Every structure is written in structure tokens, then in C-alpha cells.
Amino acid sequence: MPLKGEYEPSTAQFVRDQVELYESSGGAQGTTLGVLVTREEDEKLEDVPVVILTTLGAKSGKIRKSPLIRVEHDGNYAVVASAGGAPKHPVWYHNAVADPRVELQDGPMRQDMLAREVTGNEKAVWWARAVEAFPPYAEYQRNTDREIPVFVLEPAAQEH
Numbered sequence: 001m002p003l004k005g006e007y008e009p010s011t012a013q014f015v016r017d018q019v020e021l022y023e024s025s026g027g028a029q030g031t032t033l034g035v036l037v038t039r040e041e042d043e044k045l046e047d048v049p050v051v052i053l054t055t056l057g058a059k060s061g062k063i064r065k066s067p068l069i070r071v072e073h074d075g076n077y078a079v080v081a082s083a084g085g086a087p088k089h090p091v092w093y094h095n096a097v098a099d100p101r102v103e104l105q106d107g108p109m110r111q112d113m114l115a116r117e118v119t120g121n122e123k124a125v126w127w128a129r130a131v132e133a134f135p136p137y138a139e140y141q142r143n144t145d146r147e148i149p150v151f152v153l154e155p156a157a158q159e160h
């Protein structure tokens with residue numbers, strides 16, 4: 001069931017713009033993040049796939065949309081609350097904790113998901129997948145004492 005509420009764009013212009021391009025193109029444009037990535041000592045510019053996470057504002061009740069790196073495995077996804085390794089969690093983290101009902105847009109596909117913060121071995125497995133998709137995550141974690149949270153998103157129909 002799609003989340004209901006008034007959309008409140010991000011306070012960050014590049015984020016607003018990417019969400020706008022992603023959604024207005026039906027997931028055909030704005031679906032990557034150009035980033036310098038080092039893999040096995042080889043550094044090159046990659047267009048890393050991006051998804052759009054929609055959450056309900058934990059305080060405002062408004063619809064919030066965050067472009068995040070696409071980390072997918074067997075139809076489930078992980079989203080990483082890295083905020084570039086900042087000392088504080090991104091605000092959308094608190095939204096997903098307060099209400100696990102989220103929407104995920106991956107290219108043209110949009111689905112209702114349930115977000116579950118993962119820990120321990122399950123987190124380690126997804127963290128490895130996330131770093132494979134976006135190696136800078138490893139550096140972000142090295143550069144902050146904050147433990148960067150990971151949510152696993154499962155299709156809402158599979159409610160346990």
C-alpha cells in the first residue's frame with residue numbers, strides 16, 4: 001500500500017534534483033551516482049546504481065525521499081545509513097526506525113517494502129554486499145566511531 005502524505009523535498013538541492021529526475025523519467029534517468037571507485041588498486045569513475053527510498057517523516061508525517069546506493073540480493077535490498085561517514089545518522093534513518101513501511105524505487109520498479117535494521121552476522125553479510133556495490137562505504141566506516149546502520153528491505157507482501 002503506497003505511503004500517503006505530502007511530499008517534502010530534501011533540504012539538499014542535489015538530492016531533490018536526483019529524486020525529481022528519477023521519478024519524472026519513470027526511473028530511466030538519474031539512476032546512478034558518478035563516483036571515483038578503487039577496486040583492487042584500480043581507480044576509475046563508475047556510475048553506481050541508485051534506488052529511491054521513500055519513508056514517512058517520524059515527526060512531520062510527511063513523505064521523504066532519499067536516493068541511496070542500490071544493494072540487492074534475491075529480491076531483497078539493503079540501504080546503508082552512511083551519510084558519507086558523518087558523526088550522526090542521516091535523518092531518514094529515524095524515519096525507517098519509527099515506521100518500517102517504506103517504498104523502494106529501483107529503476108522503473110516501485111514496491112512496498114518492510115525495513116528491518118540488521119545486526120551481527122546478517123549485517124556482516126549485507127555489509128559485504130554493500131561495500132562490493134559501493135567501496136567508499138568501507139572508508140566511511142573507518143572514518144567514524146558511529147556504527148553505520150544497515151536496513152534490509154523485504155517486499156511487504158512477505159510480512160512475517
Ligand code: F42
Nearest residue numbers: 010011057058059060067068069081082083090091092094
Ligand atoms: N546517503 C546515505 O546515507 N547512504 C547512501 O547510500 C546514499 C547514496 C546516495 C546516492 C545518491 C545521492 O544523490 C545521495 C545519496 N545519499 C546517500 C544521500 C541521501 O540521499 C541523503 O541525502 C542523506 O543520507 C541525508 O539524509 P537526511 O535524511 O539526513 O537528509 C537531510 C538533508 C534532510 O532532508 N533533512 C530534512 C530537513 O528538513 O532537515 C529532514 C528530513 C526528515 O526526514 N525529517 C523527519 C520528518 O519528520 O520529516 C524528522 C525525523 C526525526 O526524527 O528527526
